[in-house]
Amino acid sequence: MSGYVSRLRSRPPGQFSGQGRLRLPGGPRRPRRVAMLSVHTSPLHQPGTGDAGGMNVYIVELAKKLASINIEVEIFTRATTGALPPAVELAPGVLVRHVDAGPYEGLAKEELPAQLCAFTHGVMRTWAGHRPGYYDLVHSHYWLSGHVGWLAAERWGVPLVHAMHTMAKVKNAALAAGDTPEPAARVIGETQIVRAADRLIANTAEEADELVRHYEADPGKVAVVHPGVNLDRFRPAPAKGDAAGGVAGNASANAAGDVAASRAAARARLGLPQDAVIPLFAGRIQPLKAPDILLRAVADLLAADPALRSRLVVPVVGGPSGSGLAKPEGLQKLAARLGIADVVQFRPPVGQERLADWYRAASVLVMPSHSESFGLVAIEAQACGTPVVAAAVGGLPVAVRDGVSGFLVAGHDPADYARALRRFVAEPALSTRMGADAARHAQSFGWGTAAVATGDVYTAAMQERRRHLRSLHG
Incomplete structure (x- = not known):
């Protein structure tokens, strides 16, 4: 295990153990359009409220930067009010789709597993309205989205890339006094997603190690991509009237x-x-x-x-x-x-x-x-x-x-x-x-770097899926 971690830490962000950034003959194709799933929290919600936090920022900023390198993103999230339009353009190339699944308000995150069938149905209805091959890949965030992504990826015949963001076993091992442990159902669900995903994106080498140690993830499936920061927004700002920079x-x-x-x-x-x-x-x-x-x-x-x-x-x-x-x-x-x-x-x-x-x-x-x-x-x-x-x-x-x-x-x-x-x-x-x-x-944590590295993970997952299909029909 320690050898695996040391090899992983020695690689730049976006490269993954055993394979690195794949450069295959014929120029492997990047995805044109990704279905991104965020069941329990919307990228349109204010971070710091309810369940909205760093994951919301992660999804918004990553999606925008992916769109800037010509990878369109459609984000599926649960509708939390009837007044929401079915789709909202978050930025050029980034669309947020609201899916009706359960009551709009008053539904705690712990109650959402019962709504996953309804959410999956909504995602499938949207997909059915498009031509075959409309989505090249599914990228799910958090374990609830992972289960929807697992079914969608199998139905569409595309790869599933999953980001845990947090893990039940890790959280339970470091509970604060008086905090509530994550339920066994989540542990089981995360274990299933780890086995089903074509690629797992970890924020750090330590998280990659935790995926392997706690969930028996295949090290060859784990990619380390550091999240970024919006360096245009978050920077020392000069006083009014001072020179910018x-x-x-x-x-x-x-x-x-x-x-x-x-x-x-x-x-x-x-x-x-x-x-x-x-x-x-x-x-x-x-x-x-x-x-x-x-x-x-x-x-x-x-x-x-x-x-x-x-x-x-x-x-x-x-x-x-x-x-x-x-x-x-x-x-x-x-x-x-x-x-x-x-x-x-x-x-x-x-x-x-x-x-x-x-x-x-x-x-x-x-x-x-x-x-x-x-x-x-x-x-x-x-x-x-x-x-x-x-x-x-x-x-x-x-x-x-x-x-x-x-x-x-x-x-x-x-x-x-x-x-x-x-x-x-x-x-x-x-x-x-x-x-x-x-x-x-x-300065080394820009979202542009994270988006390029994530695009490399997508490309590798798609290429491996095509290889697998060729071997089956070879």
């Missing part, structure tokens, strides 16, 4: 100054104190993401240095999700119990442009997650020039360059997070210096 294309000695100017401008726009220490949490509020650890770390900081209270602001930007919906006011009550309610600002989920300003304004982003397949939020913040303090779990050691673009923390002891945050309190210049390095680090 920022760190996004500038590795000069002025980079830290650009980050500082960007931070000052963002704080002015958000009405935040210019001299404040601002550790930010951004994301869905649920035990898995562990925002409580940040609050407990802040309480530790203030206990050690009460004078810090006058210049500490702790924004929590996001809404309850998953098991966090059972106690939607739990985090506010914790802040009150810890005696830090006066420094914590609870803000609802915001759009991507506004979110970028929250990243820019922060001294540091804090991600104490118990499990993360990658951690897009960490890359987005770094791209904006903000360092990250994150748990050393899942894909976060890939997303964060420890000691350069932020700090990785082993475990989930609030005292360890308080220790990391104290460094930014003691040395105010650390935030801008590491922020400049963070912005440079994020």
Whole structure:
């Protein structure tokens, strides 16, 4: 196993173990049109609300970049209101199709398996209205979509490419206190999809290893493709009237100054104190993401240095999700119990442009997650020039360059997070210096690179399917 992982880690993103980026005689054809499946959450939903999060961003940005390299994408998702049109153009070459499956509202994610037959029927009805061969490939996201994709790919005679995003066995091995374990039905479903898929896309080499170790995936089927970040949206933004550019294309000695100017401008726009220490949490509020650890770390900081209270602001930007919906006011009550309610600002989920300003304004982003397949939020913040303090779990050691673009923390002891945050309190210049390095680090995670690598995975899956068919009829 360790040999497999070391070989995988030595390959650039988009190459997969044992085969690499296939270059076959005759120039293998890329797909013209992909059916992308996202059953439980729509790419049109606001990230940070309900079940919408990093996967939504992933699907939207990847689909747009695939379309830009001439791979059309049609995204099938469950309709959550009767007012939605059957199809919405998200961008040129990207169409979102709403499928009626179950009641529009009030259906929890855990209840969706019962609606998969109805969802599959809706997908098949759309396919039946097209000429044969309309879709070249199915790309499913999350295990619920994987089961629809499995049936669709078999019926259409095309390859199935699947992205797990999160895995039940991995989540259950790292449950937060009081969190609910993933059900056995999901474990069984994921195991079936791993066997059925022609290719599995993993965010990191560690995730690829987990697929092999926990689900007995064929290493030859697993492709590592790092997610990206929208570098046009998430970047240090110059103050109004300043020259454009920022760190996004500038590795000069002025980079830290650009980050500082960007931070000052963002704080002015958000009405935040210019001299404040601002550790930010951004994301869905649920035990898995562990925002409580940040609050407990802040309480530790203030206990050690009460004078810090006058210049500490702790924004929590996001809404309850998953098991966090059972106690939607739990985090506010914790802040009150810890005696830090006066420094914590609870803000609802915001759009991507506004979110970028929250990243820019922060001294540091804090991600104490118990499990993360990658951690897009960490890359987005770094791209904006903000360092990250994150748990050393899942894909976060890939997303964060420890000691350069932020700090990785082993475990989930609030005292360890308080220790990391104290460094930014003691040395105010650390935030801008590491922020400049963070912005440079994020440049290697563009969605264009991810789309090209994903296109290579598609091409390899199609080529292998054609080879298999030729051998059957040979």
